[in-house]
Amino acid sequence: MEENTPKEPEQPEKESLLDKAKKLADKADDFIDEKVDKLKQTKAFEKVSEAYEKAEDFVEDKVEEIKSGEAKEKLKAFADKAEDKAEETVSKAKKFGKNLAEKAADKLEDIAEDIRRKTKKEEEPENPEA
Numbered sequence: 001m002e003e004n005t006p007k008e009p010e011q012p013e014k015e016s017l018l019d020k021a022k023k024l025a026d027k028a029d030d031f032i033d034e035k036v037d038k039l040k041q042t043k044a045f046e047k048v049s050e051a052y053e054k055a056e057d058f059v060e061d062k063v064e065e066i067k068s069g070e071a072k073e074k075l076k077a078f079a080d081k082a083e084d085k086a087e088e089t090v091s092k093a094k095k096f097g098k099n100l101a102e103k104a105a106d107k108l109e110d111i112a113e114d115i116r117r118k119t120k121k122e123e124e125p126e127n128p129e130a
């Protein structure tokens with residue numbers, strides 16, 4: 001014999017807070033993936049990616065130069081050029097300073113000569129007794 005007990009109507013289980021959070025996280029993840037895909041299709045992203053790759057290649061090349069010793073040679077050549085340029089500049093500065101000193105000395109001699117002439121005229125009597 002069967003027991004005829006009234007069954008309780010099945011109520012859908014209440015969604016737990018954890019399940020709700022999981023669904024929300026999945027939706028957020030889908031949303032982010034969609035936006036990232038859209039971003040990857042833009043020209044700006046393409047340009048940034050190319051620039052990043054170029055920068056990465058540049059850095060790798062410089063690291064290789066350092067490892068192989070090329071950088072040391074380049075730096076030595078640069079230092080030699082800088083030294084030559086510095087010597088040339090110092091030489092020009094010395095020459096310029098010498099010319100400037102000569103011009104200043106000439107000008108000072110002219111001024112001294114003018115002062116001598118003026119003082120000599122003042123020493124001469126205005127009414128010579130003859």
